[in-house]
Amino acid sequence: MLIKYFATFRDLTKENSLVLTDAPTNIAELLELLSVRYGAAFRAAVFENGELSSVMILLVNGRNVRITGGLATPVSPDDEVSVFPMVAGG
């Protein structure tokens, strides 16, 4: 699984991407794994009272997990996951 980080998540993780060899089955498991790897600041950025943080954009193969099941969104080893803070523009 390829994890790509953008904007403030590059500061939080100190890397632009990560090839994950673990095999989480859904977004909740994936974010828990990553929180263990990167620590409390990362955990605070991705979870909000145990739910998916409202200030983050998380894409699995280009699909925003907010419309695919949130933390329950399934993931597989071939997936590409993109992690952004909530930003916008115009």
Added chain:
Amino acid sequence: MNGWIGTTLRVDLTRGTIKREPTNMKVAHDYIGARGMGVKIISDEVDPSVDALGPDNKLVFAPGPFTGTFAPSAGRYNVITKSPLNGTIAGSNSGGVFGPELKFAGYDALIIEGQAKKPVYLWIKNDVVEIRDASAIWGMTVADTTEALREQTDPDAKVACIGPAGENLSLIASIMNEMHRAAGRTGVGAVMGSKKLKAIAVIGTGEITVADPDAFKAAVMDARGKIQANPVGGAGLKAYGTDVLVNILNQSGALPVNNWQDAYSPAADKIGGESLAANQLVRPKGCFACIISCGRATKVTNPLYAGVGEGPEYESAWAFGVDSGIDNLDAVIKANYLCNEYGIDTISMGSTIACAMELYELGLLTKKDTDGLDLSFGNAAVMVEMVRKTGVGEGFGKRLQEGSYRLADSVGRPDLSMTVKKQEMPAYDPRGVQGIGLNYATNNRGGCHVRGYTIAVEVLGQGAPTDPHATEGKAALDIVFQDLTSALDSSGSCLFATFGIGGAELAGMLTALTGVEYSLDEFMKIGARIWNLERLWNLKVGYTTADDTLPARLLTEPIKTGPSKGRVNHLDQMLPEYYALRGWDANGVPTPAKLADLAL
């Protein structure tokens, strides 16, 4: 009189007359100001059949009630006119401090009529207004014009002007203020150039009165708090600017590449906001009363493209970047700087170059056309040179300055112009985001994203997120965004304030400011009134439902790579519902009942 000033300034450049007249307060109440007021004035006073670059067209500069107050991000003014690019009732808005200054000088609107015989500029110092000779500054760049006028008038004067592109009547010319802020779209700069009006310099020392100061202060503080608490308005835009969208749209499979031949680029990260923040950003910059500061003061040290200025925004980075096959951010920024100097819309400029690149690679343009230059995708140095040529109207630049539609049409391939109603579309591919495609197709000024920014919920997942690939519900979604933006544009607020507040907060602030009761429903109805009035103009110009469409490429040519691979836009599934929900007949004409409901 609260919120509004009560005075409109009318300048006839043919006769050389200047009149101060009472603002029509019925129009102010029913259309708020800025865009709405300008659309009403143009609709009432200009025949849709006039030559957009002739003396009978008019040019309205209008701030809104919020403009110049301490309402959050209340620095906007609108320019409204008949577009020379596409004939629509066009408008473009800009931030900075020019709009507030015009308000402080005592005006709800400035109406420019006629056509001067020789170059002039307008000097406004409160109620002292002069038409002055601009022969000495005609031909100057935007920065030089601004500096020269500050020397001739007042060091603190706020200047809106055109560059050489507007003088040359380029159909993609912008009006610039404070050197770097642009009313960029729909060719408004050419209208100013056609009137031989080089600039407007203004100083204002008046005040804006408030109907209920305590209520207005409370409403403003509530709105400011919500914007600052929002991750986008509070910190996101300040840190990375709008260019941060490059990676998000790319990873979503909706970043147009190589004149929209694809919608994903492995090189996108090189031109994104993260790269900009790491390499060229000097500091964030905000407009009047802004608490967001999305602007980018930047510096390029690469000797090939060295310079100091502002930008790029997301759209500009995309147009000069991956849409032109370019991943050199220094070159992208240089192109942006040149557009600011010559007064050119960055979206249309970059997209027109991208179109020319595809025509060149197809052999429909050759080096005989391009002044001997290799206009292949990815040629950064030639891309920058093409911007310069367009700015000064030199060689192939004379063809580029008419925009991509006329260029592509001239070689028999208008389908390769990525435009709606001849205006270049912004950087969101409707094949990957269905609702924004419907917005482009139905937008009253042609290809436009800010007047219906469904990206907020379709891609960014804000509010009530929707599936970007779905067509269901997109007609209603588009209408809400279009109407809200029409009213917001008319208030003088910035679109980015809506990353934190909505129509209810805007209506509440407007009520406290003006003393006129605006409910959320009334605010949205005003938005619909403006939208329908713009539609009526376009119908009179000759637009039909056949023009409410997208380039054939987006409807029939699937995206080749990336997350949206294989997708096209399904406009036909959304457009009939859009007409029905709008209260329009099958020909896209507002029904008598709808017009009556909107008091049109």
